Amino acid sequence: MMNCKDIENSLPLYLDNLLSDKDKRAIDEHLKSCPKCAKALANLKRTDAITRGLSEVEPPSWFKQKIMARVREETDKKSFAQKWFYPLRIKIPIQVFATIFIVMLAVYIYRAGNEQFTEVLPPQAPTQVLETGKDKLSEQTIKLPEADKIVVKKKVSAKDTRDEKVFMYDVSPGSGAPKTQERRKTSSQEDITAAAGNIAPPVQRERAADRKDASYSALMAKQAEPAKAMPPPGVELERKKEGYVLGASMKQSRAPEAQSVMPKTTISVRVGDLNIAVGEIEKLLNKYEAKKIVKQMLEGKAILSAELKVKNIKDFIVQLKTIGRVEEKGMPADSAEGDIPVVIEIIGR
Amino acid sequence: MLGMSNIIDNKKLTTKDEDLKYVVLCQKGDTEAFDVLVERHQKKMLNIAYRMMGDYDEACDVTQEAFLSAYKSIKKFKSEAIFSTWLYRIVVNYSKNRLKQLRNKAQREGVSIDDVGEIKIEGALCQSSANETNPGAQMEQREREAQVQKCITSLDEEYREVLVLRDIQGLSYEEIKDILKIPDGTVKSRLSRARNALKDCLVKVIGDL
Numbered sequence: 001m002m003n004c005k006d007i008e009n010s011l012p013l014y015l016d017n018l019l020s021d022k023d024k025r026a027i028d029e030h031l032k033s034c035p036k037c038a039k040a041l042a043n044l045k046r047t048d049a050i051t052r053g054l055s056e057v058e059p060p061s062w063f064k065q066k067i068m069a070r071v072r073e074e075t076d077k078k079s080f081a082q083k084w085f086y087p088l089r090i091k092i093p094i095q096v097f098a099t100i101f102i103v104m105l106a107v108y109i110y111r112a113g114n115e116q117f118t119e120v121l122p123p124q125a126p127t128q129v130l131e132t133g134k135d136k137l138s139e140q141t142i143k144l145p146e147a148d149k150i151v152v153k154k155k156v157s158a159k160d161t162r163d164e165k166v167f168m169y170d171v172s173p174g175s176g177a178p179k180t181q182e183r184r185k186t187s188s189q190e191d192i193t194a195a196a197g198n199i200a201p202p203v204q205r206e207r208a209a210d211r212k213d214a215s216y217s218a219l220m221a222k223q224a225e226p227a228k229a230m231p232p233p234g235v236e237l238e239r240k241k242e243g244y245v246l247g248a249s250m251k252q253s254r255a256p257e258a259q260s261v262m263p264k265t266t267i268s269v270r271v272g273d274l275n276i277a278v279g280e281i282e283k284l285l286n287k288y289e290a291k292k293i294v295k296q297m298l299e300g301k302a303i304l305s306a307e308l309k310v311k312n313i314k315d316f317i318v319q320l321k322t323i324g325r326v327e328e329k330g331m332p333a334d335s336a337e338g339d340i341p342v343v344i345e346i347i348g349r
Numbered sequence: 350m351l352g353m354s355n356i357i358d359n360k361k362l363t364t365k366d367e368d369l370k371y372v373v374l375c376q377k378g379d380t381e382a383f384d385v386l387v388e389r390h391q392k393k394m395l396n397i398a399y400r401m402m403g404d405y406d407e408a409c410d411v412t413q414e415a416f417l418s419a420y421k422s423i424k425k426f427k428s429e430a431i432f433s434t435w436l437y438r439i440v441v442n443y444s445k446n447r448l449k450q451l452r453n454k455a456q457r458e459g460v461s462i463d464d465v466g467e468i469k470i471e472g473a474l475c476q477s478s479a480n481e482t483n484p485g486a487q488m489e490q491r492e493r494e495a496q497v498q499k500c501i502t503s504l505d506e507e508y509r510e511v512l513v514l515r516d517i518q519g520l521s522y523e524e525i526k527d528i529l530k531i532p533d534g535t536v537k538s539r540l541s542r543a544r545n546a547l548k549d550c551l552v553k554v555i556g557d558l
Contacts, residue, residue, distance in 0.1 A: 009541060
């Protein structure tokens with residue numbers, strides 16, 4: 001037997017005909033005798049009518065357009081993302097290959113860097129160079145195709161006499177020596193630049209200006225001036241070439257390029273009368289077909305630079321010995337051919 | 350009776366097939382096919398959201414979000430299901446989530462959510478019954494509907510959703526079971542309690558019905 005509470009709970013289902021026949025009959029019986037439950041049923045029917053009769057709200061006029069605008073926006077965003085990040089079956093292999101390529105490139109660059117590093121290392125100590133510096137100069141070929149672009153091609157024996165000259169300048173130019181020695185620490189190319197500085201490449205000329213040794217700096221200036229007036233070969237050519245080597249060495253160029261520096265002979269002559277001796281030596285130079293004679297008169301001494309044929313140089317020195325006491329440094333090998341730059345330092349008493 | 354039932358079933362089947370046709374087009378990337386689906390379901394979606402929320406503007410926002418979400422996940426829709434059921438589930442869930450957010454916000458700000466809802470209900474009802482000719486009857490109808498909506502909004506969400514889907518939107522028990530993913534018996538018991546609760550609320554608010 002159901003009470004009013006049970007009946008009231010079952011009334012909504014009773015309205016929808018969802019109760020079993022037995023329950024439905026029991027409720028029908030109860031409703032006849034219970035005005036409270038009958039009223040509840042009436043209210044329930046009314047509530048149902050009210051809810052079903054609720055008016056529907058209309059969507060705003062812009063509603064669909066706004067939804068579709070957002071949908072299209074979403075499609076564009078999605079297609080952009082798909083373009084760049086999907087499908088993964090394409091994206092992942094590309095990433096893998098890119099990574100492998102970058103790693104290989106890094107390894108290659110690292111190894112190439114190592115090779116370059118070993119190339120610029122100094123092949124030997126300066127003292128060793130002195131001992132072996134007399135080795136012959138095999139061949140030198142210089143090409144100057146354009147005024148502003150200098151290409152130097154040379155074959156020089158590994159143990160070059162230019163190192164010897166560096167050593168000479170380490171001693172002779174006084175205060176200039178420490179700078180040269182500092183630079184030598186880095187590589188053999190630096191040795192070459194010191195020697196090249198003797199023939200005044202631009203950088204070296206600047207350095208020379210600071211030096212206390214007046215003769216040295218004067219020589220630099222003297223040799224820098226005729227650059228425009230003089231024809232390309234000879235000392236000028238040598239200067240350009242060595243200037244190039246200096247530049248190249250400063251940019252850490254390779255060792256073979258640095259080895260292509262011409263050897264140079266320095267002769268110092270101690271004489272009684274400076275002026276007479278200079279005149280005589282100039283005559284001697286002319287006699288031995290010297291080219292590009294440059295004279296620099298200084299206080300107490302004079303410096304002559306010229307290019308002499310190697311075959312004449314021995315005779316020239318013999319003649320010099322008649323004028324004064326001679327000291328020679330950086331003598332070329334006997335078998336060497338061609339012209340060689342010579343610097344004659346005439347010191348008066 | 351039986352003939353009527355067959356006609357309704359056939360109509361539903363046709364709608365389902367037509368929905369499915371456009372859903373398949375959407376799944377193939379045809380954005381414009383979604384336009385048809387929006388057109389077809391927007392009113393029902395909005396009314397479900399509105400009766401759940403009791404706020405017209407919020408209902409509009411929620412319905413838009415629900416449509417957008419449906420579009421985003423349309424590829425997940427399986428052809429065995431009914432698109433409208435799937436869509437109504439989304440809007441019900443979005444409405445419930447939005448209500449939760451609003452409740453939390455109201456708690457933080459110390460404002461009653463019902464107070465805010467009441468004003469907006471009236472605004473929405475103005476819009477819905479604007480074509481009424483008699484201003485007095487219109488006013489009375491508006492007031493009555495506001496009271497009914499207030500009672501609906503006062504119901505627990507689990508009762509409210511069943512009542513909205515069954516008594517206001519007229520969906521079948523089977524559809525409600527699918528939308529809410531609850532057993533048939535639960536739908537019936539919840540609906541029974543929801544109706545009684547609404548009746549009690551209306552008696553209390555309006556007086557003898």
